[in-house]
Amino acid sequence: MSYHSPVLLKESVDALEIKPDGIYVDVTFGGGGHSKEILSRLGENGKLFAFDQDPDAHKNALEDERFTLIPQNFRYIQRFLRFYGAKKVDGVLGDFGVSSHQFDQAERGFSTRFDAQLDMRMDQKAEVSAQHIVNYYSQDDIANILFQYGDLRNGRAMAKVIVAAREEKKIETSFDLKEVLAAFLPKAKEHKILAQIFQALRIEVNQELEVLKEFLTQIPEILTEDGRLSVISYHSLEDRLVKRFIQKGMFEGEPEKDFYGNFSVPMAKVGGLIVPTKEEIKNNNRARSAKLRIAKLKN
Numbered sequence: 001m002s003y004h005s006p007v008l009l010k011e012s013v014d015a016l017e018i019k020p021d022g023i024y025v026d027v028t029f030g031g032g033g034h035s036k037e038i039l040s041r042l043g044e045n046g047k048l049f050a051f052d053q054d055p056d057a058h059k060n061a062l063e064d065e066r067f068t069l070i071p072q073n074f075r076y077i078q079r080f081l082r083f084y085g086a087k088k089v090d091g092v093l094g095d096f097g098v099s100s101h102q103f104d105q106a107e108r109g110f111s112t113r114f115d116a117q118l119d120m121r122m123d124q125k126a127e128v129s130a131q132h133i134v135n136y137y138s139q140d141d142i143a144n145i146l147f148q149y150g151d152l153r154n155g156r157a158m159a160k161v162i163v164a165a166r167e168e169k170k171i172e173t174s175f176d177l178k179e180v181l182a183a184f185l186p187k188a189k190e191h192k193i194l195a196q197i198f199q200a201l202r203i204e205v206n207q208e209l210e211v212l213k214e215f216l217t218q219i220p221e222i223l224t225e226d227g228r229l230s231v232i233s234y235h236s237l238e239d240r241l242v243k244r245f246i247q248k249g250m251f252e253g254e255p256e257k258d259f260y261g262n263f264s265v266p267m268a269k270v271g272g273l274i275v276p277t278k279e280e281i282k283n284n285n286r287a288r289s290a291k292l293r294i295a296k297l298k299n
């Protein structure tokens with residue numbers, strides 16, 4: 001089975017407008033699909049840095065002098081680029097979320113299909129797993145996570161049932177959780193609702209929204225004057241943060257306007273939203289929710 005089929009490959013790499021001698025960063029290396037495409041467009045003096053926090057992905061590291069794998073969370077992008085001597089870069093590509101490999105490995109606990117320990121940590125050294133959340137978080141915190149990250153209107157009722165069940169017996173596996181929440185999973189909607197529950201837990205385990213915000217905030221300081229940001233999101237919470245940061249330079253509220261009603265933002269969008277073609281979705285179902293946004297520094 002292949003590690004991962006890259007999504008919006010040509011579109012996201014075209015967006016970087018690669019200069020043969022430029023320095024580029026792929027913050028979500030995974031199976032290296034996007035990285036290979038970037039390298040194929042770089043000349044011999046070009047450079048590519050790639051981040052991934054999952055040791056499974058490190059096994060795919062590319063044998064190429066122009067390539068450096070940084071086995072870290074991309075929330076520390078600026079710090080590690082500095083460490084490797086790159087203060088400014090010509091382009092940053094992000095392809096967020098989970099790889100097919102992570103979904104397909106039962107023991108990682110990302111998939112609703114397998115009976116596995118509720119793990120979902122992308123970085124296996126991290127302390128909080130999905131099992132920890134369902135067994136030790138307060139009822140209110142579980143309710144908020146299900147409601148906010150999974151868009152589950154009955155998150156509060158689900159949290160109550162989880163807390164009652166764990167007092168009887170620890171919730172250890174994905175099928176334990178399914179059983180506990182059986183009353184909320186009518187056959188016709190079981191798959192969809194479970195996917196929402198798992199998405200909510202995964203976002204909390206990996207602090208995905210906090211990480212994304214920290215990452216985006218560093219981009220204006222990292223990009224060269226005509227550098228490009230090219231990012232693919234897979235759910236609306238992520239896409240909303242990307243879109244807002246590009247439009248308003250912040251994630252909540254409104255920027256302060258000057259006397260003339262103008263506000264200054266660090267980035268400007270390049271083109272509109274790009275989504276995969278029907279053909280791509282037919283060939284790769286994981287592409288179905290992908291949204292690509294491109295930005296550069298405002299001059």
Ligand SMILES: C[S@@+](CC[C@H](N)C(=O)[O-])C[C@H]1O[C@@H](n2cnc3c(N)ncnc32)[C@H](O)[C@@H]1O
Nearest residue numbers: 006028030031032033034052053054073074095
């Ligand atoms: C959708 S996959 C990327 C696939 C890749 N573009 C390819 O073509 O194979 C996302 C990858 O990013 C990694 N990842 C997700 N969040 C991360 C983070 N905050 N820091 C570092 N790596 C992260 C995951 O471990 C996963 O391998």
